[in-house]
Amino acid sequence: MPLLITDYSWTQTESTVYISVPLKGARASQVDIIATDQYVKVHFPPYLFEAFLAQPVDEDKSTAKVGNGAALITLPKKTEELWDQLMLTTAGKETKKDLREKALKKHQEKLSDESKSKAEKQQAEKKYALKTMMELEQEERESIQKIKDSEQQKITAELESLQREQKEQLQIEKRTEKNATKNSTQKAACEAKAKADPTENSGLKSRTREELPAPRASGTIQVKFTPRVFPTALRESKVAEEEEWLNKQAEARRASGNVLEDLNDLKEEERNPDWLKDKGNTCFATGDYQGAVNAYSLAIRLNRKLPALFSNRAAGHLKLKNLHKAIEDSTEALQLLTPAVPANASARARAYVRRGTAFCQLQLYSEGLQEYQAALRIDPENTELQVDTQKIRNIIQGSAEEGQM
Missing domain, CATH: 2.60.40.790 (Immunoglobulin-like)
Incomplete structure (x- = not known):
């Protein structure tokens, strides 16, 4: 009382x-x-x-x-x-x-x-922060892609120009060689005739002068040199030692697990996206998630049209808690998996589940529920998906009840 x-x-x-x-x-x-x-x-x-x-x-x-x-x-x-x-x-x-x-x-x-x-205010702030971060990352990716495209166009133009110059130089050399051969043939014929009939030597000389072709027009030949890693002239360098040193550097970068910046560092089998995909799967299975992400990233640099590479890299980012990157890779995989046909149903379901898992780990359970429901519409008989979807519903309902207390 x-x-x-x-x-x-x-x-x-x-x-x-x-x-x-x-x-x-x-x-x-x-x-x-x-x-x-x-x-x-x-x-x-x-x-x-x-x-x-x-x-x-x-x-x-x-x-x-x-x-x-x-x-x-x-x-x-x-x-x-x-x-x-x-x-x-x-x-x-x-x-x-x-x-x-x-x-x-x-x-x-x-x-x-x-x-x-x-x-509701906290949820809205989380959504706004996520949206803003994704927009900034998208702008950064587009900017990097523009720079890459510009550099690629520049290199292509320089290569085409070099090929044209080499072709022109080759044509000039062929004409020069042909004229030299023709002149030497004519000179040999004249000398043989002069020896056979010395009395016609003076007349032959005058006719030979008249039959000679006009002097060639002058021109400028541009010479370009092949770029070298080392600053010394080729005649002063030791090519074998330099190549050995470059190969060792490439091996060191490869052994450290980093994605190689220069595609020339790659071995022959590492230039195959399918081989890199299998290597990433092996790393993922053994728990080397960073190695798996590196392998998938290198494969994507070689071929950006394979949806499995983005979906698998999203799984690796989930393990590394790179949740925003997992959402981006899942979204890219779903874009490549269009149109929706029965042949890619299981791949689309996996991508939806991985994107939904990333949303849930960011505590955006409403968005995560939508992704799991999309996967469940593709595979409605999957009992594991049904259980996980119900768990997310229970979390959302529990949060709503706590808010009313």
């Missing part, structure tokens, strides 16, 4: 009522205050203060402060007038009980609405 507080005090103006309740040495954390339009309660065991107000007040603007050994409650009046008394004196026990129950129920509903609103 609580001890009722009677040594409270109250004052008023035409617009506001002030109630001061002594706390009897209680700490602020022990004080529970409820204020509605017609009911005020201050409870700190074993003491209790209740006030069934004589006139209604504005509960939305009401405030309470705890300090200096007292709880000061400020209650703005709904109508500006002076009260004759603070509490109802004519209300019986049943009336007070009814007012108390209505006030407590209204207070619980208010707390539930505030909790639900806070949960």
Whole structure:
């Protein structure tokens, strides 16, 4: 049975009522205050203060402060007038009980609405942060892809220009060789004829001068050199030692598990995306998830049209807790798995499950449930999918019930 507080005090103006309740040495954390339009309660065991107000007040603007050994409650009046008394004196026990129950129920509903609103706000903030991060990463990927495309076009243009120049140089050399052969043949014929008939030597010389072709037009031949890793001239270098050093560097990068930056470092079998996919699967099976992601990434550099590479890399990112990257790779796999046909049904279901798992680990359970439901529509008889989908529903329902308490 609580001890009722009677040594409270109250004052008023035409617009506001002030109630001061002594706390009897209680700490602020022990004080529970409820204020509605017609009911005020201050409870700190074993003491209790209740006030069934004589006139209604504005509960939305009401405030309470705890300090200096007292709880000061400020209650703005709904109508500006002076009260004759603070509490109802004519209300019986049943009336007070009814007012108390209505006030407590209204207070619980208010707390539930505030909790639900806070949960919705947090969920919206998480969605906005995820969306913003994905947009930034997409912009970064597009920027990198533009740079790569520009460099590729530049290299292609330079290669085509070099091929044209080499072709022109080859044609010039062939013409030069042909003219030299023709001139040497004519000269040999003239010398043989001069030896056979010396009397016609002078006339032969004049005719030979007349039959000679005109001088070739002058031109400029451009010479380009093959790029080299080492700055020394080729005649001063030791090619075998340099190649050995470059091969050792490539092996070191390969042994460290990093994706090779230069495709020229790759062995013959490492230029095959299917071989790299099998290697990534082997690494994943043995628990080397980073090695698996590296293998899939290198395969994607060689061929971006295989959806299995993106789906498998998403599984590796899930193991490494790279959740946003797992969502991106699953999305890319689903885009490549279009149109939806029976032949790619199982692959689409796996991609939906992996994207849903990433959403759930980010505590975005509503989005995760949508992904699992999409996978379940593809494979409705899968009991494991049914169990996981129900678990996500239970988590969402449990969160909603907690928010209403």
